[in-house]
Amino acid sequence: MEIKIQDISKDLSKIKKYVHTLEEENIKLKGELARQILGGEGELVSAGAAFTNPEDEGMARLTRLYEQGFHVCNLNFGAKRNDQCLFCAALLQRTGGD
Numbered sequence: 001m002e003i004k005i006q007d008i009s010k011d012l013s014k015i016k017k018y019v020h021t022l023e024e025e026n027i028k029l030k031g032e033l034a035r036q037i038l039g040g041e042g043e044l045v046s047a048g049a050a051f052t053n054p055e056d057e058g059m060a061r062l063t064r065l066y067e068q069g070f071h072v073c074n075l076n077f078g079a080k081r082n083d084q085c086l087f088c089a090a091l092l093q094r095t096g097g098d
Ligand SMILES: [Zn+2]
Pocket: 071, 072, 073, 075, 076, 085, 086, 087, 088
């Protein structure tokens, strides 16, 4: 019985390391995604051809992402959103400006 617990403990520390690696990768990928959406570069550009202004297109994509229940603000970009977020709202309100 003790041996099994030790095995499980070893597995658990492996899993913890793995999770840590995944978290770091996730953060990198979120940053990459943010750059692609906000910068209007990369493969995501072809997604919505309805908008002629690249800035409008980027904002439309952010709005869509927000409506799907994700943060689009710098603080929590890409994280699941359970409530309204002031930072996201402030970001999206700039759509109609200028
Ligand atoms: Zn937010």
